Amino acid sequence: MSFGDPNNPYGQQQGGQPGYGYPQGQQPQGQPGYGYPQAPPVQPYAGGFAGGPTEMPGGVKAARVMLFVIAGFQVIGSVLFFLTGAAISKAQDNPALKDDIQFKDLADFPTGGVYALGVAVLLWGVLAIFLGAKFSSGGNGIRVTAMVFGIITAVLGIYPFVIVGLAHTVLAILVAVFVGKSDGGAWFNRARH
Structure with missing residues (x-):
């Protein structure tokens, strides 16, 4: 029976050989096996160095810009709410529209509620600006x-x-x-x- 070349480190070893150059039972402990380099110790992610990243990551920059865009939409929305409240208030005073059935439902809606929604939308936009500025x-x-x-x-x-x-x-x-x-x-x- 042939085991191949006894000097080939990748071939099948002949029976009874514990390792190269060490008698049986005396191979040093804690060293990696032949041909396998030891990996460096694993460090937790900190951006490659101990203090963390020094530049804002691209995704966070994008989120910041998106918060400012949302704030712009909120300002536009609040202006539309204020204009709608003013239009409803003005239309409620018009005697020709008081008898209109389609306008009746809109006229029953309180203008103070429309203005309150406009303020809430504006405050939500202010929160978006605050968050984006604090990034x-x-x-x-x-x-x-x-x-x-x-x-x-x-x-x-x-x-x-x-x-x-x-x-x-x-x-x-x-x-x-x-x-x-x-x-x-x-x-x-x-x-x-």
């Missing part, structure tokens, strides 16, 4: 708030404003995803000096 210096609380903001904005963009809110929904989902990724976590949890 460069904020910590994990800003990250979590931006993720919650994105999720709530996406839900509100789907339900009451299906067509108009489509852009809000897409942008808000992207904000939540980009901020929630691991490089976003590394950015918001970095060491600050």
Whole structure:
């Protein structure tokens, strides 16, 4: 029976040989086997160095821009709410429209509610601007708030404003995803000096 070349390190070893150059039972412990280099110790992700990333990752930059775009949409929406409230108020005073059946439902809606919705939309835009501005210096609380903001904005963009809110929904989902990724976590949890 042939075992091949006894000097071939990749071939089948003949029976009884524990290792090259060491008697049986005396092979040193803790050293890697022949031909296998030892890997460096595994370090937790910190952007390649101990302090964390020094430049904002691309996904976080994109989320920041998307927050500013959402804020712009919110300002436009609040202006439309204020204009609608003013138009309803003016139309309620018109005696010719008081007998119109189609206008009756609109006239019953309180203008104060329309103005309150306009203020709420404007404040939501201010929150988006605040979050976007805090991305460069904020910590994990800003990250979590931006993720919650994105999720709530996406839900509100789907339900009451299906067509108009489509852009809000897409942008808000992207904000939540980009901020929630691991490089976003590394950015918001970095060491600050």
